[in-house]
Amino acid sequence: MSTAVLDRPNNKAASDLRRVAFATVIGTTIEWYDFFLYASAAGLVFAQLYFEPAGAEIAIMLSFASVGVSFLFRPLGAFLAGHFGDRFGRRAVLAVTLIAMGSATTLIGLLPSYAQIGVAAPVLLLLLRIIQGISTGGEWGGAVLMAVEHAPDGKRGRYGAFPQIGVPIGLLLASGMLALMTGVISPGDAFLEWGWRVPFLLSFVLIIVGYIVRRSVDESPVFLQIAARKKQTKMPIVVLFRKHWLLVLLAALTFAGNNAAGYMTTGGYIQNYATNPEGPVGMDRTSVLLAVAASAVVWLVMTWVAGGVSDKIGRRNTYIIGWCVQLVTVFLLFPLVNTGSVWLLFVGLALFTIGNGFTYGQQAAFFTELFPASIRFSGVSITYAIGAILGGAFAPLIATRLVQVTGTTMSVAFYIAALTVIAFAATLLLRDRTGIPLGPDNEEEQSKGQIYGAAR
Template structure:
């Protein structure tokens, strides 16, 4: 019997059923690990919108300095595919767990070093160059993180609860956003005004070192994925998984990437710091940063809840149906966001972001389980990682930069709303073109079944 055929839970290669305690430990470890990773990633994006323009790019002038700061956020996305290629290759060859430990340490080390980095006024042009290099390391780490985390969760899960288990690493993303913005908001209270610009912003970056230790300990205690254990025992690991992936499944990789692009573009309105910058910058609304950060922090809670609901719901009504509902809600929410933000009232700004998070959760919670069921076992790590990385480039990589450029060119946020709506339509169409494969066996002995019936126009 395959590791994925057991209704009560996955089997180890020796035939014993992994206990509920083991599965809970895996779920907890994936939440902790992704929280640490995305805390590090988002703390950078939030700081880019608030202080990096002034500290590292000031000679470029106020407007261009902000655009350059946002560009460093986006450029890191270009290196996500490299992280995904490396992690996918080694994750399909040596296992999911060691790759996850490496990505965690890489991300945390880069974040801690950013907290120690001198500014432009202290070391000149070397400051933005080093900042960019450290952000590139973050991008490589993020590209390798997601695929391993979701496969650890989904491949350990009972067949009928993959959506719920797959939502566990997903909720690490809003928790990371919550912690990142919460930490920055607290720092604005402890270090108001110039003190925040001088030193306060650094503390959340340095705090990453503590989080690395916690995440490392938790991840080292988790068992390897039972699907990979089975592949290892049978000595069936693909010799060149990425070559096989692109030779056999390139259209699938691109469609899966387009599915993610809309969610990522809209999500990076807050996770990429655009809304925070627009609301607080003197050329925007000029609001106080503290309350804006708290509003984003609160929206992280609703995003967490809706992501969890999305994972739970997709086990009941299907991955594809849950996604389509989410796209409709996002299509509405992108046109309510900026009218509420533009009131300059922090409560209404919070309402606008919260409305956005409902659709974001429904198009993010099911992603882990759906992606895992789309790709065959031998190339699954490579497939989910690379599709996710390409989707992030098409979606969120330059969304804050595009948003800022549109506002500077037109003096209005209307164009930003239409841009985001276009991304929703793109992802809606890509979703329609893929088949819901809920409950498909995930083990290596079901490769022929996993390799067909993927697209909506195909026969099962």
């Protein structure tokens, strides 16, 4: 490879850029389809199939807790992927995470219930969920770096939005497949008996498609520069926490505010709350899943728009718009859900996803520009994983318990609002570094001025 190409990480043909964009979005779509499928099934069937002996109330809390357990293992995935991604490249790590996630999801679709094999069933379910968590911890960082480090200058927000929109597409596919199984192919008891398993088994096909697509994409040009100049860091995680621990914390808090809000739907809470026959709403399961799937389309559009907007007005300003919208709409969501109207449920979710999209679309570019090139994979992956623990890990469980204790969903709204305010404050402390050079030759500049009040 010529020196000219090495010195220009954004020197990519249009066809190459389209291939990178498609590979990152298809990969994250498959990864998050698997992840959200579990979360939705946790709200709909896992309490009955794997935790029922604990009693109805405890069973649903254990089911949601199993969603959160995987978040505790995201940092392990982030540490492993960050270490190997910073040392040996982004592309190979992404292939491993995709295969691990898809394999775990397929095995969940084959897992016998508690009635069939006893306590081994929930134990195996948790082990497979842990594998999903480890995989997710490494997936996001690699995908966003492939997208942003390949992107032309001035379009990082737009290209970084490609892996981001894989999340709402994954939710759309997961909710859509479950709605298809509950409403058409296996309605009633058939869904509980076998219908829920079909979307999980479909993951095996998606693994093959995603692997082929990802193998067709070149390694990140920034990493090629790092390797050519032999600037890999031997212990990137040690350097990250020694020099940038406060940056990791503040950036993680920005994601926590987004992630907690997002997991009201992606974590299965709204699905369970709205369809619980013993609850105050008691809506039809298929209708609720379709409303969630339709709201995912709005989330997708808002995420895509936010990425492009951030290229024009900056990442930080885009975040500020998103936090303000999210803070208002969280207090509209539950009153609309509580009407019992599936149309108003959709309206509430659609309004809510506007703010959620405007605090997510620019995140890939924002995190990439925060960290120096030699520790960037570790930085974005670990920050994302910590933010997920602080935000979404146990949000459905906390929301369930808050309603049980207070008797009102307004307590959940105030909980999400509090995290939104914290994320807003963290955003204000971080500098907007839109357009900063990403290559390894600018390592010293990349290490300066990430936080207001820090040395520049």
